[in-house]
Amino acid sequence: xxxxxxxxxxxxxxxxxxxxxxxxxxxxxxxxxxxxxxxxxxxxxxxxxxxxxxxxxxxxxxxxxxxxxxxxxxxxxxxxxxxxxxxxxxxxxxxxxxxxxxxxxxxxxxxxxxxxxxxxxxxxxxxxxxxxxxxxxxxxxxxxxxxxxxxxxxxxxxxxxxxxxxxxxxxxxxxxxxxxxxxxxxxxxxxxxxxxxxxxxxxxxxxxxxxxxxxxxxxxxxxxxxxxxxxxxxxxxxxxxxxxxxxxxxxxxxxxxxxxxxxxxxxxxxxxxxxxxxxxxxxxxxxxxxxxxxxxxxxxxxxxxxxxxxxxxxxxxxxxxxxxxxxxxxxxxxxxxxxxxxxxxxxxxxxxxxxxxxxxxxxxxxxxxxxxxxxxxxxxxxxxxxxxxxxxxxxxxxxxxxxxxxxxxxxxxxxxxxxxx
Amino acid sequence: xxxxxxxxxxxxxxxxxxxxxxxxxxxxxxxxxxxxxxxxxxxxxxxxxxxxxxxxxxxxxxxxxxxxxxxxxxxxxxxxxxxxxxxxxxxxxxxxxxxxxxxxxxxxxxxxxxxxxxxxxxxxxxxxxxxxxxxxxxxxxxxxxxxxxxxxxxxxxxxxxxxxxxxxxxxxxxxxxxxxxxxxxxxxxxxxxxxxxxxxxxxxxxxxxxxxxxxxxxxxxxxxxxxxxxxxxxxxxxxxxxxxxxxxxxxxxxxxxxxxxxxxxxxxxxxxxxxxxxxxxxxxxxxxxxxxxxxxxxxxxxxxxxxxxxxxxxxxxxxxxxxxxxxxxxxxxxxxxxxxxxxxxxxxxxxxxxxxxxxxxxxxxxxxxxxxxxxxxxxxxxxxxxxxxxxxxxxxxxxxxxxxxxxxxxxxxxxxxxxxxxxxxxxxxxxxxxxxxxxxxxxxxxxxxxxxxxxxxxxxxxxxxxxxxxxxxxxxxxxx
Numbered sequence: 001x002x003x004x005x006x007x008x009x010x011x012x013x014x015x016x017x018x019x020x021x022x023x024x025x026x027x028x029x030x031x032x033x034x035x036x037x038x039x040x041x042x043x044x045x046x047x048x049x050x051x052x053x054x055x056x057x058x059x060x061x062x063x064x065x066x067x068x069x070x071x072x073x074x075x076x077x078x079x080x081x082x083x084x085x086x087x088x089x090x091x092x093x094x095x096x097x098x099x100x101x102x103x104x105x106x107x108x109x110x111x112x113x114x115x116x117x118x119x120x121x122x123x124x125x126x127x128x129x130x131x132x133x134x135x136x137x138x139x140x141x142x143x144x145x146x147x148x149x150x151x152x153x154x155x156x157x158x159x160x161x162x163x164x165x166x167x168x169x170x171x172x173x174x175x176x177x178x179x180x181x182x183x184x185x186x187x188x189x190x191x192x193x194x195x196x197x198x199x200x201x202x203x204x205x206x207x208x209x210x211x212x213x214x215x216x217x218x219x220x221x222x223x224x225x226x227x228x229x230x231x232x233x234x235x236x237x238x239x240x241x242x243x244x245x246x247x248x249x250x251x252x253x254x255x256x257x258x259x260x261x262x263x264x265x266x267x268x269x270x271x272x273x274x275x276x277x278x279x280x281x282x283x284x285x286x287x288x289x290x291x292x293x294x295x296x297x298x299x300x301x302x303x304x305x306x307x308x309x310x311x312x313x314x315x316x317x318x319x320x321x322x323x324x325x326x327x328x329x330x331x332x333x334x335x336x337x338x339x340x341x342x343x344x345x346x347x348x349x350x351x352x353x354x355x356x357x358x359x360x361x362x363x364x365x366x367x368x369x370x371x372x373x374x375x376x377x378x379x380x381x382x383x384x385x386x387x388x389x390x391x392x393x394x395x396x397x398x399x400x401x402x403x404x405x406x407x408x409x410x411x412x413x414x415x416x417x418x419x420x421x
Numbered sequence: 422x423x424x425x426x427x428x429x430x431x432x433x434x435x436x437x438x439x440x441x442x443x444x445x446x447x448x449x450x451x452x453x454x455x456x457x458x459x460x461x462x463x464x465x466x467x468x469x470x471x472x473x474x475x476x477x478x479x480x481x482x483x484x485x486x487x488x489x490x491x492x493x494x495x496x497x498x499x500x501x502x503x504x505x506x507x508x509x510x511x512x513x514x515x516x517x518x519x520x521x522x523x524x525x526x527x528x529x530x531x532x533x534x535x536x537x538x539x540x541x542x543x544x545x546x547x548x549x550x551x552x553x554x555x556x557x558x559x560x561x562x563x564x565x566x567x568x569x570x571x572x573x574x575x576x577x578x579x580x581x582x583x584x585x586x587x588x589x590x591x592x593x594x595x596x597x598x599x600x601x602x603x604x605x606x607x608x609x610x611x612x613x614x615x616x617x618x619x620x621x622x623x624x625x626x627x628x629x630x631x632x633x634x635x636x637x638x639x640x641x642x643x644x645x646x647x648x649x650x651x652x653x654x655x656x657x658x659x660x661x662x663x664x665x666x667x668x669x670x671x672x673x674x675x676x677x678x679x680x681x682x683x684x685x686x687x688x689x690x691x692x693x694x695x696x697x698x699x700x701x702x703x704x705x706x707x708x709x710x711x712x713x714x715x716x717x718x719x720x721x722x723x724x725x726x727x728x729x730x731x732x733x734x735x736x737x738x739x740x741x742x743x744x745x746x747x748x749x750x751x752x753x754x755x756x757x758x759x760x761x762x763x764x765x766x767x768x769x770x771x772x773x774x775x776x777x778x779x780x781x782x783x784x785x786x787x788x789x790x791x792x793x794x795x796x797x798x799x800x801x802x803x804x805x806x807x808x809x810x811x812x813x814x815x816x817x818x819x820x821x822x823x824x825x826x827x828x829x830x831x832x833x834x835x836x837x838x839x840x841x842x843x844x845x846x847x848x849x850x851x852x853x854x855x856x857x858x859x860x861x862x863x864x865x866x867x868x869x870x871x872x873x874x875x876x877x878x879x880x881x882x883x884x885x886x887x888x889x890x891x892x893x894x895x896x897x898x899x900x901x
Contacts, residue, residue, distance in 0.1 A: 069784020
């Protein structure tokens with residue numbers, strides 16, 4: 001991996017960043033908006049809700065063990081962070097959240113930049129020569145995605161895990177294995193699922209060379225990752241004084257003890273599940289979320305960054321407590337793969353499904369919970385629609401990548417009929 | 422007594438030296454001995470006591486439903502003994518006490534202190550470990566005849582003689598409030614506690630409102646209970662009926678007549694059943710009736726997913742009380758939203774630190790234990806204290822809902838305990854909270870639809886991950 005000698009200033013970057021910060025600052029000023037958004041199930045899950053962090057901090061300050069009850073499922077170090085932030089005025093918390101978003105956008109632009117460098121040595125289609133997505137577009141698409149803005153204003157703690165994932169990918173592209181594993185360990189520590197990214201990230205670190213090279217790099221990275229993760233858990237143990245936090249953070253993620261609705265597939269399924277089959281389906285669902293990591297890494301060994309993006313998408317659909325913030329992460333990484341744009345078949349459909357579910361989810365929620373004129377099926381239906389939309393998008397992306405690879409390898413077959421075997 | 426409503430309390434004590442079951446019911450004595458119970462309190466209540474209209478109850482009642490608490494010998498197996506005890510009494514009283522499991526049982530810190538003589542227990546159980554309290558309440562439980570019959574069977578004369586002959590289930594449950602309890606405690610037989618005695622106290626309170634029932638404030642025992650008291654239970658040492666006239670005397674209310682003439686007259690009229698030869702039917706007739714109000718309000722309301730309790734102190738002195746509330750796990754409380762505000766009569770707001778002495782908070786664990794909020798408060802003279810806390814409603818599995826899911830869940834009220842001058846417990850009314858329900862007819866549909874969506878993704882990805890593109894045959898003919 002070659003590091004760039006002189007970083008070129010990105011056009012419009014300062015403008016976009018200051019505008020994004022301004023929009024968020026203004027929204028924070030709207031009275032009660034944070035509270036309303038923090039109660040929205042689309043934005044806050046039991047694992048990321050701001051109200052629950054504050055409760056955890058309050059219990060900790062009142063010398064009640066925060067992880068003994070069922071109110072707080074956040075990682076202990078987040079409680080520690082908010083314990084500090086709680087002592088400061090609320091503006092400090094808001095600035096931390098805004099900074100997180102800006103840092104994430106900055107690193108996303110860095111990822112796009114390094115990807116361009118990485119792909120210069122690779123074969124391209126004729127029509128792709130000379131075209132590139134402006135870095136500022138990537139930053140702007142992430143920062144001005146309405147879901148990113150609302151997630152940020154709702155003070156959902158998912159932003160910390162998102163930024164850590166982006167940092168892990170960013171450092172991997174900078175060939176800094178230790179840093180990358182550090183951030184990946186933080187992301188896994190905060191929300192468990194990003195641990196599966198270790199496979200494609202190692203693929204980035206071994207820069208798509210031979211399998212033996214990959215297998216040489218992997219154990220070392222795994223060791224560093226494990227070491228960081230154990231350290232984080234150790235610090236948490238020292239902070240809380242017991243291992244009980246494991247049960248109320250990872251235990252809740254894995255065993256789905258809290259059935260609060262969210263935009264994922266788990267909640268209604270396990271509300272309605274027959275008790276005899278609960279553990280069977282729970283294991284199937286959880287294993288299912290992880291099974292794509294290795295096949296995708298192998299199939300996309302030449303495009304590990306795309307494998308990362310797709311796995312982030314899979315997490316956003318199939319994790320036990322997804323929120324709109326999780327979708328922001330992979331939607332932010334999408335424009336990095338601008339070359340696939342020509343191959344996607346359903347982008348209009350997917351865009352419409354996103355808009356449709358974004359409009360109807362809060363309405364159906366209101367009908368069910370407040371108005372009483374709808375029932376749980378309304379909201380369930382809209383989560384299905386949303387997830388089908390995301391599934392179509394992810395399937396379309398993988399198809400595009402494979403199809404493009406074929407065209408790159410066989411430039412003479414343009415306009416030929418292709419057998420899908 | 423409030424003239425329009427007759428508050429009736431019955432109270433029976435039987436005391437037996439431990440281990441002798443002459444008149445003491447053997448089933449109670451032996452089950453307590455077996456479970457190493459120091460004292461036991463079991464109360465069945467229907468309706469809620471209106472402190473505003475009826476003042477303080479003469480006998481301790483409880484919030485709606487069934488409440489059971491006991492001090493047990495604190496061995497390692499205390500929890501299993503408690504569960505076994507609740508199951509035993511479920512059988513004994515034909516009540517659903519067996520539903521008091523770990524998700525409901527709590528251990529209060531400051532409230533529900535033992536009422537018996539601790540010496541009695543310690544002297545005769547030198548090896549016993551420090552007793553512990555267990556408390557459980559079922560606000561949903563409805564009280565009916567099948568609970569009354571076993572209660573009556575504990576009496577030495579059953580319902581054949583004495584005051585208990587009034588207990589006609591048809592009339593008794595047709596009242597505004599009904600509460601029935603059994604209290605067992607250990608007391609000392611002499612000053613040095615050489616003799617240990619087991620005391621069983623059975624009480625029944627019911628509130629009749631003749632004004633609503635008959636349209637007239639006049640009442641009589643035969644009209645209310647459909648029976649008269651014919652004689653005292655022959656083995657009773659004492660058997661009296663008391664008509665409390667303190668309200669009329671203190672407020673100077675007149676214009677009524679009571680017949681027959683009591684054996685002793687005054688602020689309370691006492692009828693001694695052992696002296697009466699003929700059937701006793703006390704009646705009160707009004708010539709001139711005027712209703713008045715006296716206030717001691719208590720409230721426990723639901724508001725935007727929050728619980729609010731208002732405590733008023735009408736005394737002109739500082740009043741220490743214990744506030745105890747146990748909230749089921751399906752209401753997720755946020756302690757950081759606990760708000761305590763006190764305003765005195767002259768409009769002065771008092772700081773929270775000056776009121777709350779200690780807080781004991783035990784957060785709920787989903788599906789295994791309820792939240793316990795216990796506070797020791799110093800209520801300033803002539804003040805109103807408002808305690809409020811917010812909660813989130815938890816989404817339950819469809820099997821965890823009751824068959825009548827849309828009726829909502831009963832949540833027991835809070836309990837205020839005072840120790841000074843004598844132990845009094847005030848119960849706020851229980852709540853009915855509706856939780857969001859899933860569609861109970863959907864399990865198969867949800868399983869199939871969600872699985873279809875997952876299969877759609879799995880199938881597509883499996884297909885794409887294993888797919889190889891190739892040029893069809895030598896089909897160059899398609900070129901342009």
